[in-house]
Amino acid sequence: MGTAPASKDVAILEIANLSLSFGGVQALMDISLEVKQGEVLAIIGPNGAGKTSLLNCMNGFYRAQQGDISFQGKGISKMPSHKIAELGIARTFQQIELYTHLSAQDNLMAGRHIHFKSGMLDGALYFGKAHREEIEHRKAVENIIDLFDMEAIRKKVVGFLPYGQRKLVELGRAVVMEPKLLLLDEPMAGMNVEEKEDMARFILDIWELKGTTIVLIEHDMGVVMDIADRIVVLDFGRKIAEGTPQEIQTNPAVISAYLGQE
Amino acid sequence: MHNPCGVFNETYEQDLAIFRTKTQWGLLIGAIIIAFTFPLFLNSYILGVLIQIFATIIILHGLNILTGYCGQISLAQAAFAAVGGYTSALLSEWALGAALPEWFPGIFNFWITVPIAGLTAGAIGVLFGIPALRLRGFYLVMATLAAHFIIIYIIVHTIGTQAQTLPAPHLFGLLLNNSQSYYYVVLVALIALSYVAKNLVRTRFGRAWIAIRDNDLAAEVMGISLFRYKLSAFFIGCLFAGLGGALWAHYTRSITPEYYHLTYGLWYLGYIIVGGMGSALGPFFGASFLIILTQGLAEVISALSGTFYGIESYLSAAREVLFGLVVVLFMILEPRGIAHRWNLFKAYYRLFPYAH
Ligand SMILES: Nc1ncnc2c1ncn2[C@@H]1O[C@H](COP(=O)(O)OP(=O)(O)O)[C@@H](O)[C@H]1O
Ligand SMILES: [Mg+2]
Numbered sequence: 145m146g147t148a149p150a151s152k153d154v155a156i157l158e159i160a161n162l163s164l165s166f167g168g169v170q171a172l173m174d175i176s177l178e179v180k181q182g183e184v185l186a187i188i189g190p191n192g193a194g195k196t197s198l199l200n201c202m203n204g205f206y207r208a209q210q211g212d213i214s215f216q217g218k219g220i221s222k223m224p225s226h227k228i229a230e231l232g233i234a235r236t237f238q239q240i241e242l243y244t245h246l247s248a249q250d251n252l253m254a255g256r257h258i259h260f261k262s263g264m265l266d267g268a269l270y271f272g273k274a275h276r277e278e279i280e281h282r283k284a285v286e287n288i289i290d291l292f293d294m295e296a297i298r299k300k301v302v303g304f305l306p307y308g309q310r311k312l313v314e315l316g317r318a319v320v321m322e323p324k325l326l327l328l329d330e331p332m333a334g335m336n337v338e339e340k341e342d343m344a345r346f347i348l349d350i351w352e353l354k355g356t357t358i359v360l361i362e363h364d365m366g367v368v369m370d371i372a373d374r375i376v377v378l379d380f381g382r383k384i385a386e387g388t389p390q391e392i393q394t395n396p397a398v399i400s401a402y403l404g405q406e
Numbered sequence: 407m408h409n410p411c412g413v414f415n416e417t418y419e420q421d422l423a424i425f426r427t428k429t430q431w432g433l434l435i436g437a438i439i440i441a442f443t444f445p446l447f448l449n450s451y452i453l454g455v456l457i458q459i460f461a462t463i464i465i466l467h468g469l470n471i472l473t474g475y476c477g478q479i480s481l482a483q484a485a486f487a488a489v490g491g492y493t494s495a496l497l498s499e500w501a502l503g504a505a506l507p508e509w510f511p512g513i514f515n516f517w518i519t520v521p522i523a524g525l526t527a528g529a530i531g532v533l534f535g536i537p538a539l540r541l542r543g544f545y546l547v548m549a550t551l552a553a554h555f556i557i558i559y560i561i562v563h564t565i566g567t568q569a570q571t572l573p574a575p576h577l578f579g580l581l582l583n584n585s586q587s588y589y590y591v592v593l594v595a596l597i598a599l600s601y602v603a604k605n606l607v608r609t610r611f612g613r614a615w616i617a618i619r620d621n622d623l624a625a626e627v628m629g630i631s632l633f634r635y636k637l638s639a640f641f642i643g644c645l646f647a648g649l650g651g652a653l654w655a656h657y658t659r660s661i662t663p664e665y666y667h668l669t670y671g672l673w674y675l676g677y678i679i680v681g682g683m684g685s686a687l688g689p690f691f692g693a694s695f696l697i698i699l700t701q702g703l704a705e706v707i708s709a710l711s712g713t714f715y716g717i718e719s720y721l722s723a724a725r726e727v728l729f730g731l732v733v734v735l736f737m738i739l740e741p742r743g744i745a746h747r748w749n750l751f752k753a754y755y756r757l758f759p760y761a762h
Contacts, residue, residue, distance in 0.1 A: 224631075225626045241627075244621070246620065257630050270609065282422070334424060
């Protein structure tokens with residue numbers, strides 16, 4: 145089987161009539177959207193609009209009360225998160241969620257988890273299979289370390305790294321999983337201009353080199369306009385617009401949501 | 407892991423190796439050779455203390471994986487050691503007493519019952535690990551406390567409180583029934599099981615356990631099944647408890663439920679706190695340091711009792727007090743344990759004479 149050419153017409157993820165509430169708070173209301181194979185889709189909207197909640201539903205972290213999500217035609221609304229990861233959805237978090245006591249390199253090795261095949265007995269004895277696997281996956285990790293310029297921090301315990309580098313390690317951990325769909329929750333939040341440029345370049349590198357479909361939440365409109373193929377706009381849990389960057393820039397509903405005018 | 411100055415990894419194999427330099431290998435082999443010569447010149451009392459330390463280290467490897475690496479605090483490690491000891495005792499007794507074919511008792515011996523004891527403890531550990539899928543922190547601690555009491559209750563009410571005897575192992579026609587010979591059994595088991603423990607923590611299982619300890623939500627999202635890996639930590643943790651418990655029981659040759667009192671479950675946690683939680687060397691440091699310290703204290707007290715009549719009764723709790731004091735001091739002053747100090751020392755030695 146060869147890999148299908150990245151076609152931007154095929155939906156890789158479909159969301160239908162998704163609603164999610166927390167007690168009285170309606171975080172998502174009747175959201176329907178498609179993520180197309182090979183695209184970079186940006187989700188934008190004011191704080192509290194429900195962007196993170198939507199991402200959390202996509203990988204089974206939150207369970208919507210209503211609606212369906214399917215990934216490559218397979219229903220995943222009721223699937224546990226680790227199974228969804230095995231299908232090929234990886235993500236990063238708005239508040240960095242790393243394995244704080246492991247080195248950067250070991251965080252990435254842990255990111256390879258789903259690709260390991262050896263069992264407990266192989267690991268216990270270490271001969272043969274487990275050893276070969278360690279080496280094989282180290283190579284994949286090494287590629288990402290090269291790609292993201294992480295050479296200098298590879299052996300450092302990530303808990304002590306500065307914010308920007310932790311963000312990068314988290315991106316690396318998601319990418320090394322070789323997902324088909326990569327969900328990024330504000331990967332550039334809290335970064336300076338230079339770090340943002342690096343991060344944007346890395347995200348585009350992944351997209352180009354690996355053809356990964358990317359869903360990105362981002363506040364910096366400059367970045368969004370630059371790298372997104374399409375944009376979905378959320379406001380108070382509703383989808384208020386969807387389209388190309390040009391369409392979104394001129395959309396009256398979006399302008400009013402952002403500028404607070406009627 | 408950092409290499410000594412001037413040693414570079416040219417291949418992934420080198421970077422993955424546990425021992426990298428000739429010095430490291432030399433130290434390891436030297437230590438093993440010295441350990442093998444101990445019975446030639448040490449008396450039975452000291453060998454007995456060493457056997458106790460070795461069996462304890464085996465039990466601690468398990469607790470270290472469960473608590474230190476996977477973050478699931480357990481007070482029930484002594485109870486799982488009891489499962490090991492009693493399983494081996496009952497199997498040995500049954501094999502001797504039952505109307506079995508001629509060849510059977512010979513096969514159902516120490517070398518078979520001890521591994522079965524470990525597996526039984528592991529399986530029961532999985533059962534008691536199920537609540538860990540729902541409970542965390544303090545609530546899990548309470549659940550493992552309950553596990554301890556349930557297991558000991560079952561032992562007391564099915565087998566009883568009377569002493570249960572165990573046979574000494576045979577090997578190639580030799581009866582290994584004294585400290586000199588049994589020491590080798592425990593030493594070889596310790597080396598093999600330490601290797602297994604280290605291998606587990608440096609490969610996919612170890613990383614998955616640490617991932618769960620450090621951030622279980624991220625772990626699940628990154629494809630690590632909490633169900634599978636928490637339970638596998640309970641299995642391995644209790645397997646080691648069972649093996650260590652059974653090895654120790656075949657040394658004392660007689661066990662009662664008192665041998666597996668809750669106090670020991672608490673002490674085991676103290677050992678790995680002092681030694682260094684989540685470090686493969688932690689169990690070695692913790693058990694050696696604290697057992698030698700408390701045994702030493704017991705020696706001092708019994709020496710003093712010759713001169714000061716009755717002092718033993720005043721100092722009967724001295725062991726517990728000293729132990730508690732050491733654990734508390736470590737938690738305050740060096741929560742990462744002796745293993746961390748050891749790493750600092752190695753770093754210093756590596757950079758010598760250029761201290762940083
Ligand atoms: N776990 C949760 N419990 C309660 N309320 C939540 C939770 N997660 C999100 N919310 C609420 O849902 C709404 C949307 O939040 P979120 O998805 O984080 O927005 P965004 O990422 O767009 O800033 C907010 O009102 C938030 O308070
Ligand atoms: Mg958010």
